Amino acid sequence: xxxxxxxxxxxxxxxxxxxxxxxxxxxxxxxxxxxxxxxxxxxxxxxxxxxxxxxxxxxxxxxxxxxxxxxxxxxxxxxxxxxxxxxxxxxxxxxxxxxxxxxxxxxxxxxxxxxxxxxxxxxxxxxxxxxxxxxxxxxxxxxxxxxxxxxxxxxxxxxxxxxxxxxxxxxxxxxxxxxxxxxxxxxxxxxxxxxxxxxxxxxxxxxxxxxxxxxxxxxxxxxxxxxxxxxxxxxxxxxxxxxxxxxxxxxxxxxxxxxxxxxxxxxxxxxxxxxxxxxxxxxxxxxxxxxxxxxxxxxxxxxxxxxxxxxxxxxxxxxxxxxxxxxxxxxxxxxxxxxxxxxxxxxxxxxxxxxxxxxxxxxxxxxxxxxxxxxxxxxxxxxxxxxxxxxxxxxxxxxxxxxxxxxxxxxxxxxxxxxxxxxxxxxxxxxxxxxxxxxxxxxxxxxxxxxxxxxxxxxxxxxxxxxxxx
Ligand code: FE
Numbered sequence: 279x280x281x282x283x284x285x286x287x288x289x290x291x292x293x294x295x296x297x298x299x300x301x302x303x304x305x306x307x308x309x310x311x312x313x314x315x316x317x318x319x320x321x322x323x324x325x326x327x328x329x330x331x332x333x334x335x336x337x338x339x340x341x342x343x344x345x346x347x348x349x350x351x352x353x354x355x356x357x358x359x360x361x362x363x364x365x366x367x368x369x370x371x372x373x374x375x376x377x378x379x380x381x382x383x384x385x386x387x388x389x390x391x392x393x394x395x396x397x398x399x400x401x402x403x404x405x406x407x408x409x410x411x412x413x414x415x416x417x418x419x420x421x422x423x424x425x426x427x428x429x430x431x432x433x434x435x436x437x438x439x440x441x442x443x444x445x446x447x448x449x450x451x452x453x454x455x456x457x458x459x460x461x462x463x464x465x466x467x468x469x470x471x472x473x474x475x476x477x478x479x480x481x482x483x484x485x486x487x488x489x490x491x492x493x494x495x496x497x498x499x500x501x502x503x504x505x506x507x508x509x510x511x512x513x514x515x516x517x518x519x520x521x522x523x524x525x526x527x528x529x530x531x532x533x534x535x536x537x538x539x540x541x542x543x544x545x546x547x548x549x550x551x552x553x554x555x556x557x558x559x560x561x562x563x564x565x566x567x568x569x570x571x572x573x574x575x576x577x578x579x580x581x582x583x584x585x586x587x588x589x590x591x592x593x594x595x596x597x598x599x600x601x602x603x604x605x606x607x608x609x610x611x612x613x614x615x616x617x618x619x620x621x622x623x624x625x626x627x628x629x630x631x632x633x634x635x636x637x638x639x640x641x642x643x644x645x646x647x648x649x650x651x652x653x654x655x656x657x658x659x660x661x662x663x664x665x666x667x668x669x670x671x672x673x674x675x676x677x678x679x680x681x682x683x684x685x686x687x688x689x690x691x692x693x694x695x696x697x698x699x700x701x702x703x704x705x706x707x708x709x710x711x712x713x714x715x716x717x718x719x720x721x722x723x724x725x726x727x728x729x730x731x732x733x734x735x736x737x738x739x740x741x742x743x744x745x746x747x748x
Pocket of ligand 1: 399443444495558559739740
């Protein structure tokens with residue numbers, strides 16, 4: 279018999295897991311779903327199957343995929359857990375067996391067992407495969423239509439170690455660039471860099487050592503460079519063995535940003551150093567001559583993790599803001615310029631991904647218009663025009679919260695930014711979620727359409743679009 283869930287901020291309200299899988303054909307729609315939208319919007323997020331063992335962490339819930347299938351103005355929906363080894367073992371046992379981060383929290387029957395992860399962070403369509411991603415393991419393949427689990431995918435055995443949940447797809451070449459940290463063992467400085475070609479073949483892998491072991495959630499690519507931000511949310515197995523936090527905020531280690539030419543190798547990595555700060559997600563990066571520009575959502579201090587002695591972080595410093603880093607590859611220095619672009623609290627940055635790694639004008643994000651920032655629950659969807667600096671925001675409404683918006687171009691050859699933003703909104707009064715579809719060029723005008731579910735999509739992490747086959 280499944281046990282009740284404990285009180286925990288990330289197991290309650292809009293974060294609480296749902297305990298059902300369903301198929302909902304032809305959702306009730308208010309407004310008009312644009313006829314140009316034909317495809318599937320997939321979203322992933324943590325959705326613990328059972329009450330956790332030991333300390334819970336938002337990053338430790340079992341992955342659940344929510345799919346919105348859109349065609350000819352109609353929207354249908356289905357959701358499925360990703361049936362990882364952990365999910366299957368726990369399903370059979372009827373209770374949680376694995377701890378969150380600390381292996382010492384796991385049941386003896388599974389302690390030390392190699393798993394295929396949680397598959398709870400992102401879901402991408404590339405090389406003819408739908409892959410659920412979580413940064414400590416290999417991708418996990420799903421059927422794009424039924425969402426049935428197929429299993430761990432290691433590119434015909436060529437992918438060694440884990441893979442980031444934030445690969446970058448180069449629209450010009452069709453390649454997917456990716457990396458893995460803790461690439462040789464549980465907590466280590468080792469980072470692997472990989473390239474998968476447009477057909478889904480892993481064609482390149484290289485390894486290097488970061489200045490220290492840390493949580494490396496995301497990275498950046500430009501047409502000419504690959505950028506690895508190493509930020510002081512450090513990892514330590516020694517701490518874990520003492521019962522202390524595996525991951526902790528150690529600002530004294532500073533920020534180290536490695537920049538590698540794409541036509542070079544890890545031997546050519548050049549390291550820049552900066553004051554402590556933390557970034558989960560960049561918006562985009564590009565190279566112009568000697569200058570490399572990176573737009574990121576930067577925190578003063580890493581949110582969600584404590585100091586090494588377990589002291590919680592300062593919530594005032596755990597506010598992400600759009601920040602631009604500029605690196606001069608022609609200089610002899612190891613420093614870089616950092617400037618805040620706006621004071622608005624914003625996270626989950628995206629762009630018109632046809633411009634990944636290129637000069638670009640339009641960015642999108644989830645934002646918080648309240649003075650009090652609440653991690654994971656945002657009340658606005660925003661657009662930034664990098665040419666005018668203007669922000670345009672849609673407030674999702676009373677008692678409503680949202681997270682990452684994704685951009686879908688109107689057509690393959692539409693101009694940059696000509697398209698739609700799709701996001702989930704949770705309505706706490708209705709205790710259910712709806713999909714909103716916005717005109718990406720006029721976000722503050724509000725949704726072109728809303729498609730209503732009868733249940734909640736828990737606040738999650740990331741999603742992507744698969745065009746054309748819904
Ligand atoms: Fe992420």
